[in-house]
Amino acid sequence: MNIRIENLTKAYGDFKAVDNMNLMVEDGQLVGLLGPSGCGKSTTLFMLAGLTEATTGRIFFGDKEVTRVAPEDRGIGLVFQNYALYPHMTVEDNIMFPLINRKVRKDAARQQAYEMAKLVQIDTLLKRKPSELSGGQQQRVAIARALVKKPKVLLLDEPLSNLDAKLRVETREEIRRIQQEVGITTIFVTHDQEEAMSISDQIAVMKSGVVQQFDVPQSMYLNPCNRFVATFLGTPEINIIDVEVLGGTIKCGDVVLRTGVDVKNGTYKAGIRPESFTHREDDHKYKVNSVRMIGRDLLLHLDMAGRDVRAITHSGQSITTGDTVEFSVRESSILLFGSDDKVIGK
Numbered sequence: 001m002n003i004r005i006e007n008l009t010k011a012y013g014d015f016k017a018v019d020n021m022n023l024m025v026e027d028g029q030l031v032g033l034l035g036p037s038g039c040g041k042s043t044t045l046f047m048l049a050g051l052t053e054a055t056t057g058r059i060f061f062g063d064k065e066v067t068r069v070a071p072e073d074r075g076i077g078l079v080f081q082n083y084a085l086y087p088h089m090t091v092e093d094n095i096m097f098p099l100i101n102r103k104v105r106k107d108a109a110r111q112q113a114y115e116m117a118k119l120v121q122i123d124t125l126l127k128r129k130p131s132e133l134s135g136g137q138q139q140r141v142a143i144a145r146a147l148v149k150k151p152k153v154l155l156l157d158e159p160l161s162n163l164d165a166k167l168r169v170e171t172r173e174e175i176r177r178i179q180q181e182v183g184i185t186t187i188f189v190t191h192d193q194e195e196a197m198s199i200s201d202q203i204a205v206m207k208s209g210v211v212q213q214f215d216v217p218q219s220m221y222l223n224p225c226n227r228f229v230a231t232f233l234g235t236p237e238i239n240i241i242d243v244e245v246l247g248g249t250i251k252c253g254d255v256v257l258r259t260g261v262d263v264k265n266g267t268y269k270a271g272i273r274p275e276s277f278t279h280r281e282d283d284h285k286y287k288v289n290s291v292r293m294i295g296r297d298l299l300l301h302l303d304m305a306g307r308d309v310r311a312i313t314h315s316g317q318s319i320t321t322g323d324t325v326e327f328s329v330r331e332s333s334i335l336l337f338g339s340d341d342k343v344i345g346k
């Protein structure tokens, strides 16, 4: 079922937690709602769930407007950060609970709970209590419980926040697998850009209640609409440096970064991703300020005309602090920002 959000606003007095949001989520897609703390992600999700009342605007699930429909009548499954399982009940009873609540017969409910448990791969744990499970297993129970009523929409609010780094990665892959297997339209709230990038069909990046950009992960990464999105996506962070444009040439001090740009002369901020530096003989020489191993790569801090820039290169090279290295910057990857921080040239 597709989801359409039209001019949705949530105001607390003069403050707008969500400000005139418009979004169209296609049937069966997983959309990541991404942004820093306080940007309005959870408020959006809660309005979709019916737990927070919209101030203005409309929400449609398929052709049906649900803006004023009660949460239990929206056909949604909800999963929170803290699992919210009933501690005194077994896993099986937890998963069955929404069905029993709906007066489904016990043996039928048990059968459906078993099928859900199998889907999320916890069918051997049905007789345990939540306290006897790991965080990742508890979250799977919460997902099974959310899906057992066969909702049309799945809403997940920071579902991986309580898990350690390794389990986070495993569980997010698991959520993606389950979501695709069921084919359910899903909204996934997170502040973790890598998490959103890795499992979403599309991402909505929010800032101060406003959607900045809605796009597929890769194209948002390569073509961010403004400085906020460019900076929010990617680790290590994109370099933002002062540059001069003169006669179509972008220069940073004595470093010629690019020629042939169609932007009027002046000073600008430019964005260069650390991975846009490529090692090339006879190119510009940079002094290495520091070297650090990050995973398989080296993170270098280079001196670019007195500015410190981050560059990533593969670790099979012996580069040490104080060395001089030759790098070129991939021209097509340089972003130029206008005075309003919007990308004006690439």
Ligand code: ATP
Pocket: 012, 016, 017, 035, 036, 037, 038, 039, 040, 041, 042, 043, 044, 191
């Ligand atoms: P986090 O990742 O920290 O949960 P978020 O992006 O989900 O952040 P929201 O919880 O949606 O952010 O909150 C958005 C803004 O609305 C915040 O500035 C918050 O303080 C404000 N807010 C939320 N609920 C209320 C309320 N009941 N009254 C007043 N302001 C509120």
